[in-house]
Amino acid sequence: MLRVLGSRALQLILVVLGISTLLFFLVRVSGDPALAVAGSEATTEDIEIIRESLGLNRSIFEQYFAFLIKLATLNFGDSYIYLQPSMPLILEALPSTLYLSFVAFALAMLVAIPAGIFAAVKRRNASGRFILSMSMLGQSIPPFIIGIFMILVFSVWLQWLPSFGNEQPTSIIMPAIALSAVLMARHTRLVRAYFIEEMNRGYVRTGKSLGFNNRRIRFKHILRNISVPMLSLIGIDLGKFVGGAVIIEAVFAWPGIGSLMVNAVKARDYPMLEAGVFTVAVMVVLVNLIVDLLYQFVDPRLRAKVN
Amino acid sequence: MSQRMSAFSFFVGAKSDALPKGPGRKKWFRQAGPISLAFLGAAALLSFGANLWVPQDPTYQDLLYRLVPPFEIGEGVSYLLGTDQLGRDVFSRLVHGGKVSFAVGLATATLAMLIGGFLGLIAAYFRGWQEAVILRVVDIQTAFPFLIVAIAIVSIVGAGVNTIIFTLVIWLWTPFARLAHAKSLSVKESEFYRAAISSGRSGFGLVFQHIVPNITGAMMVVWTFVVAQTIIAESSMSYLGLGVPLSTPTWGSMLSEGRNYLETAWWIATFPAVAIMLTVLCVNVFGDWLSDRLDPQTKEI
Numbered sequence: 001m002l003r004v005l006g007s008r009a010l011q012l013i014l015v016v017l018g019i020s021t022l023l024f025f026l027v028r029v030s031g032d033p034a035l036a037v038a039g040s041e042a043t044t045e046d047i048e049i050i051r052e053s054l055g056l057n058r059s060i061f062e063q064y065f066a067f068l069i070k071l072a073t074l075n076f077g078d079s080y081i082y083l084q085p086s087m088p089l090i091l092e093a094l095p096s097t098l099y100l101s102f103v104a105f106a107l108a109m110l111v112a113i114p115a116g117i118f119a120a121v122k123r124r125n126a127s128g129r130f131i132l133s134m135s136m137l138g139q140s141i142p143p144f145i146i147g148i149f150m151i152l153v154f155s156v157w158l159q160w161l162p163s164f165g166n167e168q169p170t171s172i173i174m175p176a177i178a179l180s181a182v183l184m185a186r187h188t189r190l191v192r193a194y195f196i197e198e199m200n201r202g203y204v205r206t207g208k209s210l211g212f213n214n215r216r217i218r219f220k221h222i223l224r225n226i227s228v229p230m231l232s233l234i235g236i237d238l239g240k241f242v243g244g245a246v247i248i249e250a251v252f253a254w255p256g257i258g259s260l261m262v263n264a265v266k267a268r269d270y271p272m273l274e275a276g277v278f279t280v281a282v283m284v285v286l287v288n289l290i291v292d293l294l295y296q297f298v299d300p301r302l303r304a305k306v307n
Numbered sequence: 308m309s310q311r312m313s314a315f316s317f318f319v320g321a322k323s324d325a326l327p328k329g330p331g332r333k334k335w336f337r338q339a340g341p342i343s344l345a346f347l348g349a350a351a352l353l354s355f356g357a358n359l360w361v362p363q364d365p366t367y368q369d370l371l372y373r374l375v376p377p378f379e380i381g382e383g384v385s386y387l388l389g390t391d392q393l394g395r396d397v398f399s400r401l402v403h404g405g406k407v408s409f410a411v412g413l414a415t416a417t418l419a420m421l422i423g424g425f426l427g428l429i430a431a432y433f434r435g436w437q438e439a440v441i442l443r444v445v446d447i448q449t450a451f452p453f454l455i456v457a458i459a460i461v462s463i464v465g466a467g468v469n470t471i472i473f474t475l476v477i478w479l480w481t482p483f484a485r486l487a488h489a490k491s492l493s494v495k496e497s498e499f500y501r502a503a504i505s506s507g508r509s510g511f512g513l514v515f516q517h518i519v520p521n522i523t524g525a526m527m528v529v530w531t532f533v534v535a536q537t538i539i540a541e542s543s544m545s546y547l548g549l550g551v552p553l554s555t556p557t558w559g560s561m562l563s564e565g566r567n568y569l570e571t572a573w574w575i576a577t578f579p580a581v582a583i584m585l586t587v588l589c590v591n592v593f594g595d596w597l598s599d600r601l602d603p604q605t606k607e608i
Contacts, residue, residue, distance in 0.1 A: 011446075011450075013449060014443075014447055015447050015451060018447065019451070019456060022456075023459055023460075023463065026460060026463045026464060083332055100586070136588070136592065136595070137584075137588060139591060140535070140584055140587040140588035140590075140591050141587075142539045142542055142543055142584075143584060144501075144546050144562075144585075145562070145580045145583065145584065148562065148569070148576060148580070149580070151569065152569045152573065152576075156569055156570050171521055204548055217391055226528050236448070236449055236450065239449065239450045239451050239452045239453075240452060240453075240454075241452075242452040242454055243452030243453060243454030244454075246452075246454060246455060246458070247454070247543050247546070247547065250547055251566075261455065261458070262458070262547055262549075265458050265459060265461075265462035265549060266462070266548065266549075268462060268463075273459055273462070274582075276455075277455060277456070277459060280451075280452060280455055281451065284450055284451055284452065285450070295491075
């Protein structure tokens with residue numbers, strides 16, 4: 001248990017340090033950040049003042065050291081757009097991103113697991129093939145396209161659902177569906193593939209010869225056995241999932257950290273961007289930690305090893 | 308020699324009855340892969356040769372003919388798929404826009420495969436600290452949402468096709484490294500590899516004659532899926548306005564312009580959306596078909 005926690009803590013430090021360092025040097029290599037901040041109408045004196053206030057007149061090592069201190073104290077500086085400390089703004093937007101991600105993830109799993117099992121059991125029938133084809137189609141549509149066309153159908157034509165924001169309780173429906181679609185399609189295929197593989201195992205044959213009914217074999221035995229590899233894939237996919245959330249938030253003007261970050265990128269608001277990237281990194285590592293802990297819950301063999 | 312997969316056997320040698328002939332598996336279904344590949348090839352050729360045959364300059368604005376619906380023949384001018392809010396021909400922009408998608412998809416996946424494959428081979432060949440470092444980096448990158456980093460990098464370095472390719476490559480080499488590493492390790496367990504070592508082979512010759520040919524099939528399969536992923540990533544970034552500069556038509560930027568006209572002019576956003584979906588779908592179908600033939604064991608990386 002402590003080892004898992006320790007290795008995840010190390011991973012967190014490496015992720016944050018690696019990505020922040022990459023961004024830090026790219027900002028410096030790609031041109032003078034002071035020019036970007038000042039805009040095209042600034043005079044030479046203005047730019048000098050900005051350079052001074054951003055600490056850009058010091059050596060690159062001093063700058064990097066100051067940057068590391070900022071990182072360690074979680075003080076990323078004031079946002080250029082909002083003229084407030086950037087970290088609290090990100091934290092304020094975090095719950096709404098978590099809400100959207102959680103609903104979309106739950107939706108994806110609630111559909112993918114039964115659909116995958118069905119497609120595996122009926123793999124030789126038209127119905128099983130149909131699900132497989134649909135999941136291939138679902139994987140081929142970028143989430144933002146699903147979002148746009150849901151807006152067209154349900155907001156513009158039918159006027160059933162609001163097309164942006166999160167003021168109404170129904171606002172979550174379209175962003176959640178659009179965000180979950182890719183994960184849903186992918187995991188339907190994966191559940192199906194793993195399920196078919198397990199159906200050929202010896203324990204399934206043994207179960208059948210002992211007279212267990214199909215339901216018991218499928219849901220008690222096979223499902224438990226595929227949950228371990230599925231869990232590790234879910235851990236990997238959650239990273240991509242957060243990336244998808246950024247786009248979906250932009251499409252639906254959902255007030256989460258994704259929208260904040262896209263605006264920050266457009267305005268070259270680096271403090272905001274750094275705070276956002278940092279927060280996402282922490283979230284991803286925490287989710288992976290939860291997945292690690294779930295392993296032991298799902299697989300008694302791992303529990304026995306740890307104790 | 309039997310272990311080597313030449314480009315010839317790669318395309319021609321694959322047996323057409325490699326799929327299990329279950330009841331109900333129709334003939335056309337077995338041909339879905341080649342059909343998709345043919346479609347993609349034709350689409351890519353038409354896009355890259357767009358200058359030669361497309362009726363209009365994709366950036367030419369004709370404000371007299373704004374928002375013309377598709378399939379309508381005007382006086383002397385015809386717009387197959389209509390025009391957008393600035394009177395530009397949607398069909399011409401669609402064909403030209405394909406260039407960016409195909410170029411970014413192919414270049415990124417190929418570069419990522421070369422870099423990732425090389426690092427994966429190094430990890431598997433030397434084991435030791437090289438393996439520890441490379442696998443660690445792969446683990447960390449895989450867990451992190453690359454689109455966020457990609458967006459950040461593009462905003463810093465500046466938009467452009469090269470920036471996008473560079474950004475996507477430094478993120479998408481990881482599946483190739485992971486796969487090359489895992490496959491190489493299993494090759495190293497095999498009899499023929501031990502035989503090669505005992506007959507005195509070592510270094511580059513060993514790696515390129517005995518390991519590389521045996522991991523090529525699986526790498527090709529992953530390559531196709533990375534092409535699909537890249538096309539989606541590029542269109543997402545263009546949609547957010549963080550991709551290629553707006554003067555170059557891309558499917559993603561056409562979509563983001565069309566989003567504001569969904570109510571009045573559905574065709575501006577619909578046709579690029581269909582183009583993206585169809586392309587990615589064909590790449591995925593082809594990849595699926597390829598994986599049935601070349602690499603039935605590897606389901607997922």
